[in-house]
Amino acid sequence: MPILEVIEIGKSFGTLQVLQDISFSLEKGETLAIIGSSGSGKTTLLRCLNFLERPDRGKIIVNNEVIFDAANPDTQRESEVRKKRLHFGLVFQNFNLFPQYTVLKNVTLALELLARERPNYKQEKKDILNEIQERAKTLLSQVGLSDKLEFYPHMISGGQQQRVAIARALALEPDILCFDEPTSALDPELTGEVLKVIRNLAERHTTMIIVTHEMDFAREVADRVIFMDDGVIVEQGSPEEVFGNPREERTKQFLTRYTKV
Amino acid sequence: MNNIPVIISRLSESFLLNCKIFGITLLFSLPLGLVITFGSMSRFRPLRWLVRTFVWVIRGTPLMLQLIVIYFGPGLMNMAFSWPGGTAGRFVAANVAFIINYACYFSEIFRGGIESIPQGQYEAGQVLGMTKKQIFFKVILLQVIKRIVPPVGNEVITLVKDTSLARIIANKEIIMMAGEYSNNGLIWPLFATGIYFLVFVGVLTILLDWLEKKLGYFRV
Ligand SMILES: Nc1ncnc2c1ncn2[C@@H]1O[C@H](COP(=O)(O)OP(=O)(O)O)[C@@H](O)[C@H]1O
Ligand SMILES: [Mg+2]
DSSP states (O other): OOOEEEEEEEEEEETTEEEEEEEEEETTOOEEEEEEOOEEEEEEEEHTTTTTOOOOOEEEETTEEEETTTOOGGGOHHHHHHHHHGGGEOOOTTTOTTSOHHHHHHHHHHHHHHHHTTTTTHHHHHHHHHHHHHHHHHHHTTTOOOOGGOOOOOGGGGGHHHHHHHHHHHHOSEEEEEEESSTTSHHHHHHHHHHHHHHHHHHHTTTTTEEEEHHHHHHHOSSSSEETTTEEEEEEHHHIIIIOOOOHHHHHHHHHHHOOO | OHHHHHHHHHHHHHHHHHHHHHHHHHHHHHHHHHHHHHHHTTTHHHHHHHHHHHHHHHHHHHHHHHHHHHHHHHHHOOOOOOOSHHHHHHHHHHHHHHHHHHHHHHHHHHHHHHTOHHHHHHHHHHHTTHHHHHHIIIIIIHHHHHHHHHHHHHHHHHHHGGGGGGGGGGGGOOOHOOOOOOHHOHHHHHHHHHHHHHHHHHHHHHHHHHHHGGGGGSSO
16 A cells, blocks of 8 residues: 555646656655756755745545645645645755754754644643654654754764754654655765765655656665656656667657766 | 033933833734734735835835924825824824834734745644744744844834934934034034933844843744
8 A cells, every 4th residue: 555646646737737647656655766857846846835926736545645736625624734834845946944943953843843833832831842752853863964063064074954954854753755856955975975964764664755857876775766757657667668778759858968967 | 591401411311201202102012013914914916016115115115304394294285183282292193193103014024034944844733733923922923023123123122213303293202402502502412412322222232132042042
């Protein structure tokens, strides 16, 4: 049973059709790579999954629960969207860390705010907060930042900031973690450290969707690959199929362009 | 009449009025400014345009004129409302005019500050399951404050000097007091008023610098 099913998602901005008939599914523990030239709708797709955009058509099913159905307004209630989006995590291209908080606080903040909604929060506040701190420290050591806990975002490199952003997203234990070109805003010498963290997550069978232009990386970590062009999925399959033996002309053209540069 | 200590104590006493207007105006215009900001950013278009028009009128006309309209307007238009008589009425009317005027200026600074925060900050909060309120208070607000401290500081310094406009509706503030001496040929008290303003602004400048430094631990 797939953890995520996306069924015929469509999205337009005004008259511009950005996503068309997007369908795919993802098994628990799998890593899906989405490739495609810029403007093909990859970011919009991730934003739809994270409820930052509302698709005009289609359904999103997580763990057999329909969390979004364009035809059913009951699934779109504002009050429930906040809870539903926690199925997904999103790591942004430009990190979007909170500048006024330390690295540690960036990771704990959302957890602390969510903890307030627990019924036992008042009585067990101290324990809960301690536990959150410990969890955040563990995650930050996982991404290699144990020595930066009290630093502010502007004091660390872009690669380190992106690793904080990954820890921050992991802290909420999303079912599916999405990455939108996580290394595009980084200097080349900093991409390695971020890719290494993501590779680690793949080895631990974190369910992930990664939009990336790092073709070698996608081929290496992905269990499945989707190639998008002009708002549609042109081709999907295993990395061997899509990279090694693409069926579609458009995929071939894209790959030659990208492996050249 | 020419007794220096007496003159100085009368100047100081009248400067207290400037200080009161300054304090009361700040106290009320900052929160009112925030309310106006929300109005001017409302998604409900009629409200947004109403508020923006109001801000335009207030920022587009002299504060001196607003003082006069607010103080004399109710009487001239035979409104049921009227200001209390005497000093108290003039003082309250002056404060009301200052509060409205400065709230409008502050609201535009606040709006600029809020709009300058990148969309990504809101979105990061959203995908982390924060409520709108939490995003505003825990993520956005301090960044906005950091950005608006310098322009708000400028307005606050302007306000110190603007308080002397209250004399237009016969509030006996320091310049008006000194004016009574200069009308009688004694000019130095008028010059001396400058020192009061300079000292006040000097202290404020130090406070504002301190606040800016305090917020200097992060970058936006
Ligand atoms: N908020 C928006 N309003 C209008 N057009 C948008 C918006 N967001 C994205 N687009 C357009 O949608 C298309 C796909 O964008 P995007 O999803 O960012 O592609 P990608 O991430 O693959 O580069 C582009 O043509 C882009 O200009
Ligand atoms: Mg993109």
